[in-house]
Amino acid sequence: MCSCLSRKEKAESLGNDSRIEVKEMVQSLENPQTKLMTGAEAVATAAKLSRPQVIAAYPITPQTKIVETLSGMVARGEMDTEYINVESEHSAMGAVIGASLAGTRTFTATSSHGLLYMGELVWWAGMTRIPVVMPVVNRSLNPWNIWPDHQDAMTFRDAGWIQFYAKNNQEVLDLTICAFKIAEHHKIWMPVMVCLDGFILSHTSAQVEVPSQKKVDNFLPPFEPLAMLDPDNPFAHGSLTDSEGIWEQRMSLIDGFNNAHVLIPQIFTEYTEKIGRLGNYLIEVTGDIEHAECAVIALGTLGEEAEQTVEYLLEKNIKAVVLRPRVFRPFPKKELIVLINKVPRLLVIDRAVSFGNAGQLAIEIQAELFAHKVEVKFHQKIMGLGGMDVNYVDIATEIERVLKED
C-alpha cells in the first residue's frame, strides 16, 4: 500500500550519485509547491490552509514553533483569524471550546506537560464533542525532558478524541488538513489530535509538498456549526445532567467513534483525490505481508524507522513487514486483525508505558488477538522512552531476537 520509493530503490535509481540527489533536491526546492519545513511549520502551514477562524494557544510547556509561526502569519495578515494569546494551556482549550460553540472553526496546539495541564478541558472537549483540531508534539513527561515519546498523548487515548500518529512532516500536513474535515463532519463532530514526534518531526526539516489554497478550499468547506450559542435561540450547553443523560451522551459518543471509523477512510480518499498522496488506509503496510516471518507494529516515526528495518533485514534474507496504525482512535481493530492473520509472529513496539502493565499499543492488540482467537506468536518491546534513540538496526535486532526465541 506504500507507494513511496524505499531508501534502497532511491539509491539505485540515482545510481548512487550524490550529485544527482542534490540536483533533485534543488529542483524540488525551486518548485513552489514543495518546501523544506519542520514538522512544526508543516502543522502551521496546514492550519493556515484550513482557515481556522479562532486560534487560542500557549507557546510553552514545552515550546514548539507552531504557535510562533501561526502568530506571525496572523500578524502579517496572511490569515483572517482571531488569535488569542492565552496565559496557559488550560485557557487555550477553554477559549477554543467557547469559540467553537460560538460558531467558528478552531485550532490549538500543545505538547507534553502543556497537554497534561490542559487535561481537564481536553476531557471537556472530548465529552461535550467540540470539533477542535489540535496537533500534539509528543514529548516525554517529567522530570523535565524535551525529547520524544508518546506518554503525553497516550494519557489521553480515552478522552473522546480521535488520534492520528504521523510518520513524517508530509503526513503531518496532510493529516492536519484532513483532521478539520473529520472533526467537523456532522456524523462525527468530535475533536482530533494529530500526534507528531517531538524533535524527530517537530524540529527537523524535510521536504513537504504544500497544496494550493484553492485545492484545500475545494476539499474543506467553511465551518458549519451543528449547534451554536445564539441569543435568538437560547440553549444551555454542558448543564447539570443526571445518570441517564450522561449514559445517553456516552452512547452517542461511542456511535460517533463508530461513524468515524467508517468515514475516516472515505475522507482520506477524498483528500487523496482532490489533493493527493495520502491514501485511504488506517494502517500503513510496508513490506511483503504474504511472506513475512514477523510483523512489526509501531506508531509514528518508530513505524517509519521500521520501514528501513524491512529493507535492512531483506539483505540478511529475513522477511519482515511493518504495520503502522496512523489512526489510533478509533482503534482500527478489524483492519489490524485481517493483517495480523497473515503473519506468524508479531512484535509490538511502544514508545509509552501504562505503568504497572505494558505498552498501550501492545495491551490493545493483545485484547483483539484474544477476542478473535488469532494464533500468532506475540512479542512486545518498549523502546525510545524519553527520546532514547531507536534506529532501524535496533529494531532489526529485536526482530532477530523474536525469530530466535521461538
Place this chain on the structure above:
Amino acid sequence: MKAKITEMMERPNVLLRGNFACAGCGLSIAYRTSISALDRPIVVIPACCSSVIQSLHPNVAFNVPTLNIAFAAHASAASGIARAKKMRGEEVTTVVWSGDGGTYDIGLATWSGAAERNENIIHFCYDNNFYSNTGAQRSGATPRGAVTTTTPEGKKEKRKSITRIMAAHDIPYIATASIGYPRDLYAKVKKASTIEGYRFILIDAPCPTGWLSDPAITPELGELAVKTGYFPLYEIENGNLIFSRKGEKYRDPENRVPLEEYLSKQNRFKKMTPSQIVEVKKDIQHEWDQLVRLE
C-alpha cells in the same frame, strides 16, 4: 446613571420558574437583575451554585444562551466566544457569571489573562463568601471569623480584596454592587454594557443556606453589609475610584451601623469572640483606607 423602575419592570424574564435555588437565594436576585439589563447576552458559567440551580438537563431555567464550563475556564471560554462572535460579525454581550470561589481562587489565572488582554467581556462575581453549591466550604472571599465546613472554628484570615487585584489590571470598568440595592446594581450593569473591554462587577449575594440566616431577610442583609461598611459600594473607571451615592456616607465610621447588628443575624458568625470582632472591624477599615487611596 440611574435605573428607572419602569424600565426594570419591563425587562425580559431571564430566570424562569423551576430553577433549583434555595429560599431566599441572593444569587437569583443578582442574576435576574444583572442579566436582564444586558442586550443579547451569552453567559459562561463555571462550577458554582448557578451551574446547579439552572435545573437539570434537558430543562433549563436560565433563559439566555448558557455555556457551562470547568471551574477555572470561565474567562477563557468567554474570550473564545467574544472573539468568535466578533469574527462572525454578531453583536452579543459576552458574560462571565461566576461565584467567589471561581473568581477569588481557582479561576484567578484565567480571568487575569483575559483582563490583561482586555477581552470584551463583562465578568460578574456573585460573592456569597464561600463555596456554596457544595455545602459551604471556605474560599478566599470568606471573611475572618466565619464558620464554614472547612473552617469549623471560624476562618483565621481576612478575606481577599478581589476588586483591588482586578484594579491592578487597569481594566476600563470595575464596580461593586449589592442585591440590597437592585436599582444601583441594574444601573451599574447598564453602564458597564456601554463600555468596551474587560469589565468586572462584584455583587454581594447573601446565602441564607450557608450563612445560617433567615431566608426572609436576604435583601436586608445586603443592605446591612453596606450600612456597616462591610461591603463598600463604588466604581473604578479607568483607575479612578468613585464611591456610590448609596454607600458613600459609610466611609465615615461614625455613620456606620454597628457591625454586630450584621453579624448577629447570621449564625456563621456565632463562634466569634469580641476580639475577633475587633479584628474584622480593623479589616473593614483597612479596606476603606486602601480604597480611598484609589479615589
